[in-house]
Amino acid sequence: MALDQSFVGRTYPPTPPYEVGREKIREFAEAIGDANPAYTDTEAAKALGHPDVIAPPTFVFAITFKAAGQVVEDPQLGLDYSRVVHGDQKFAYTRPVRAGDRLSVTSTIEAVKSLAGNDILDIRGEVHDETGEHVVTAWTKLVSRAPEEA
Amino acid sequence: MTAKIAYDEVEVGTELPARTFPVTRATLVRYAGASGDFNPIHWNEKFAVEVGLPDVIAHGMFTMAEAIRVVTDWAGDPAAVVEYGVRFTKPVVVPNDDTGALIEVAAKVAAKLDDGLVRVDLTATSAGQKVLGMSRAVVRLA
Structure with a gap:
């Protein structure tokens, strides 16, 4: 089913702040097998000029994708989430995410397309800290595959 | 930000040290927990096959996280x-x-x-297949 084109440009309210925990960053770094001390050792992070440990570049996706849930699950949009695959992902950083950040995400639908029966949804998530400073923007392309029998 | 590679030291074509990252079912379970992505296609073979996949597949975001380690390890x-x-x-x-x-x-x-930035193009393959396309990072060097 084609998605409702009128959703293009729609922006959802900012999410309640997500507090970035030092141990959550450590857990993520260990899960990807990355021993870079900037992720786990405050002194090593400070030696690089950061006020505290920083998160690996893709860590923030867990936050922006959860925020995108309010778009994906919007019943008016009509996306069949059971058939969704991740098409593209991009990040642009003003600064790295770091322990102690309280991050809020504002999601906007950038594009809604239908190609060969596939529904394609582009969502932009703007991530700001509690002072309102921009931290990172995440662009996520989701593709809802056409049913096989169609 | 303190990159250990100087802009003036690199040329177009400079290769970064290549890496190979192993991934097992245990890796995926661990990544699911750390990332909060519990989609069963990443741990349940029966479910993966039912939705038309050959077997359990890695989280795309896991592959994305591994690939950039080539750049972060290089840049410091x-x-x-x-x-x-x-x-x-x-x-x-x-x-x-x-x-x-x-x-x-x-x-x-x-x-x-400009401004000490370089564009790095990455390739990622698994079992001879290209698993990432258009994979690019912009990196600020010293």
């Missing part, structure tokens, strides 16, 4: 990465055995930009 400071984008072209299929799959990542400097 992960904050040197100012932009990073990929296209998920093929899944990384992870069989239920002791060896799992391998993700092979290579990268090279594709362009020197």
